């Protein structure tokens with residue numbers, strides 16, 4: 579029997595940890611794993627909120643059976659259809675054939691297209707309620723907090739918001755599941771990496787949802803990934819508010835692509851000048867080696883971004899270009915940027931980076947610097963000026 583984890587007397591955590599998947603969505607590294615959180619409410623009607631990735635179905639269903647102990651499972655609420663949460667729906671239907679699936683119109687379109695399911699459905703609209711006995715659920719449609727069908731289910735009696743992917747984070751729940759049971763500082767970086775990589779593109783939708791929820795008394799935030807916030811849910815609400823408004827801390831991220839070290843030398847030179855002038859938060863990151871997931875995370879945090887590239891086949895060095903492509907998908911705003919780089923004969927890398935970042939409406943704060951092969955002493959003076967432009971813009 580699995581350990582039974584109570585959220586409250588009648589509400590249980592039935593999520594699972596995934597330490598096997600290497601890349602989330604086939605894209606984002608998971609060195610600390612990820613949890614797929616699901617919740618069970620025991621009442622006159624027993625309710626499951628979201629499921630887990632298909633690879634964890636057996637363990638998941640065992641946990642549910644241990645808790646409901648031979649009773650029926652009446653409803654499955656689907657807050658989000660992405661397969662890391664909907665993947666065990668068919669297994670749930672198999673184990674509990676009479677269960678009714680609760681979702682919105684868009685959910686059911688996806689349910690049919692993904693799993694061929696179109697029976698035993700209960701459609702809900704924004705603001706609808708479902709009485710379970712002692713507990714009552716209220717549904718808030720929050721489209722595009724990741725996918726168009728996403729919604730938040732609020733348990734009115736105990737004031738718990740089951741928020742789908744919103745307020746989630748990477749990292750398995752190793753023992754404790756609550757913000758007050760774990761070292762929350764350990765999780766915060768992975769929560770921002772999750773936000774910036776997965777949810778960040780939908781900043782305006784996050785703002786809309788935060789406004790919608792602002793009048794509601796929420797005691798616990800229970801997301802589909804990462805810690806459950808019961809001690810101080812305001813912490814994660816404030817972080818989401820800040821990140822979705824594109825607010826940044828003072829600091830500079832220098833990302834470079836270099837084959838033979840000259841562009842790297844320039845990156846270090848800029849970093850040293852910044853440090854000499856009192857900037858403490860400086861990240862120098864090699865785009866060839868550090869996965870863009872981590873670079874995007876740092877860029878979401880800090881105000882200044884300086885990109886360095888050598889010229890490669892008349893253009894940007896490919897690992898730097900990949901980063902820029904992915905960054906431009908995220909729609910991150912309010913950043914200042916500078917560009918430097920190297921070339922051998924005709925150049926093109928630096929110009930390419932400037933064009934990319936101007937499309938993001940970022941502010942270019944200093945003349946771009948492109949040097950032939952290796953920086954001269956005059957080039958170093960220009961790099962010093964570039965660093966100073968950033969120092970001037972920090973508070």
Ligand SMILES: Cc1cc2nc3c(=O)[nH]c(=O)nc-3n(C[C@H](O)[C@H](O)[C@H](O)COP(=O)(O)O)c2cc1C
Nearest residue numbers: 837838839840841888889891892922923924925951
């Ligand atoms: C495979 C390869 C392709 C290159 N393509 C170009 C190019 O198309 N145009 C150009 O001006 N320089 C080109 N260069 C020259 C590099 O941009 C130049 O050597 C630069 O200083 C390399 O910087 P790094 O030491 O940081 O790698 C190329 C170099 C290599 C090795």
